Amino acid sequence: MANILDDLPPRAALAEIARDFHARGWMAGTAGNLSARADDEHFWITASGKPKGRLDELDFLLVRVKDGEVVERVRPENKPSAETAIHRVLYARFPEARACLHGHIVEAALVAERAKKDATGLRLPAIEMIKGFDIWQQNPKVDLPLFANHLDVAKIAADIDKRFKKSKPAVTALMVRAHGPTVWGASLQDAYNRFEILEYLLRYLAQARARRG
Amino acid sequence: MANILDDLPPRAALAEIARDFHARGWMAGTAGNLSARADDEHFWITASGKPKGRLDELDFLLVRVKDGEVVERVRPENKPSAETAIHRVLYARFPEARACLHGHIVEAALVAERAKKDATGLRLPAIEMIKGFDIWQQNPKVDLPLFANHLDVAKIAADIDKRFKKSKPAVTALMVRAHGPTVWGASLQDAYNRFEILEYLLRYLAQARARRG
Amino acid sequence: MANILDDLPPRAALAEIARDFHARGWMAGTAGNLSARADDEHFWITASGKPKGRLDELDFLLVRVKDGEVVERVRPENKPSAETAIHRVLYARFPEARACLHGHIVEAALVAERAKKDATGLRLPAIEMIKGFDIWQQNPKVDLPLFANHLDVAKIAADIDKRFKKSKPAVTALMVRAHGPTVWGASLQDAYNRFEILEYLLRYLAQARARRG
């Protein structure tokens, strides 16, 4: 086993993360999408409609950040994930982001459902685990950015871009209501770690039956 | 590993799904049954009474859709699943169905238990995951067909046939109260994906403590 | 892989079940004990104090049903499980029992805790899964025998013997309050299947927040 995910080629690491997240129930069916920067201007992203427990390295496409053009695809029939626009916004907005992971978690959807209709953030619990987002305060008041879900993914992406243009979020993560979290990090391993951290925090919230927003 | 389940011979794929579902607690003991079409007129189905975590390719029987006759069995003592009649109804009613998976899920049984006594459907949550059933609407109102359980499986099968003759369900799935979901799909992988999707939706409902029906 | 557990030598099967149950959280630490008949008059049982995820075939002792004498032990320091007396009662009382599995399940302990103080049974839910105990009725009213826990295991064993002498239980299983279920079966595979079934039924009860007794 590679010692950490960053020791693997990006597509191999993404396929391994997909198997892992699928086994934990965070990528049911063909849900979710994962990406990693190949270089400053391009990223590898999962092809659309593939069962995430069974990806291989051919199930990724190379996409250009600035215009979404597909620069490389091994299987001609593959299309990039329907949510590629969200990944593009995050890579364009945050140059330090090297990987971006999106899954579906029942507890996350439930916690978001309980938030007020006009809430733009979910207050994360002030527990030790939040240090995993590099927050080193005694009683941190940190909100996970919360966005409305739309059938038109471009609209979600535009909302995210507009909000983050105004102010950088407190955590390298966001939540789309009735949908799921997206987490980014400075490396594949870092994004993977933070996804686990966020899942932990949201599971805590779901069980605590907090009704914040 | 085969890239997707459809790359495997049908019985090998079914045995793999059975191990997978058993490990997740959806086929406790010898519960549940799985099938896949061999051709338009026949399907392979699990033998009755076998522990689902330990099937091999000899634990399946070839059954004729139109009359339920067992056309092939390797182990002479094997009998087809007690619920073969339900699979027959689904294959006869839906020519596009190529695989049919039935398991038992605690959350599914609980959600059904909470539905009104005369409810004929369970309203599924209008969350992103429902797209896994090819439902592309902003706020979909989709019901999972709900049926009463009977000791006499033929009666359940007849109820299903009667209802679906009148109208095709909104999802390729149904739920029998106090029992479990059955999901079908256009291929083995498709049925597997949809089973995961339905489990996710029902787990969401169970935790949301929705009392619809 | 052996096709079913009964194809393995009894101690190998028990070690495999112990790893399986431990991985599912039903044998935390060194909790629980498992046995299988070697012949009509003797059974193999787990040694006391061993971590159940790491047993090998030397971690079992051969015990005589009628008087509890240890007939064979490979590691001289091994002692039979502290709850051997319960296994002896069950093998003596039920000649058809060939294996006997005892674990600890949080949901089982919680459901028992909610029962009335003087309840002698837990009403199992009348769901399809109960057929796994060979109960083929439309709305079965079946009670899982419930016993008080005592520090002195001999007292628990005597209570079980006394109760079952009067009347055979409706299921091949029992529950000791604040402790855990014990399940027996006509073979190792049968006992394993039934343990899974009972766990499913008790998990259903725990989530349904039923307060029967």
Add this chain to the structure above:
Amino acid sequence: MANILDDLPPRAALAEIARDFHARGWMAGTAGNLSARADDEHFWITASGKPKGRLDELDFLLVRVKDGEVVERVRPENKPSAETAIHRVLYARFPEARACLHGHIVEAALVAERAKKDATGLRLPAIEMIKGFDIWQQNPKVDLPLFANHLDVAKIAADIDKRFKKSKPAVTALMVRAHGPTVWGASLQDAYNRFEILEYLLRYLAQARARRG
């Protein structure tokens, strides 16, 4: 497989425990830290900031109990866990402790959150499983020591030292609020067993919605 964890070299055993705990969700991201005595005066502890599912034997540092000096490190960039001070206090206070395991468990944090603000202990449930802490009483009244969380780990360590100097805890374990449990044992296997036991007891409490303190 080694028969028990104590048959492995300490760092190999700790890496295996870390993979195991990570897979169960008790070491999300890089959370948690594990140690084992090398001799009376030194212990191996996990390096800071490593993903716990992917440790190898080079990811440990040898630390002196009395002053925290790092005596050996293979990777020069490695720093000992930020919570090394807590391990030092425990090894200094309890000569019989040979291993010390700290993880994060959602249920543990929730149960602690429900305790009264000035509670110094969590009453553990009087169920059979508590025997795993060598408590052999009919209705034991046992408290898990509860400590406040501080950004400054040295302050947590000092609180623990001060309390345990006055009186030895009833169990070889403690809980830091909003953080997680630390468990020690007379060997690596013993500490591992006890961590599982404590998780079971806290999960029971979380589900029982007890509000003790």
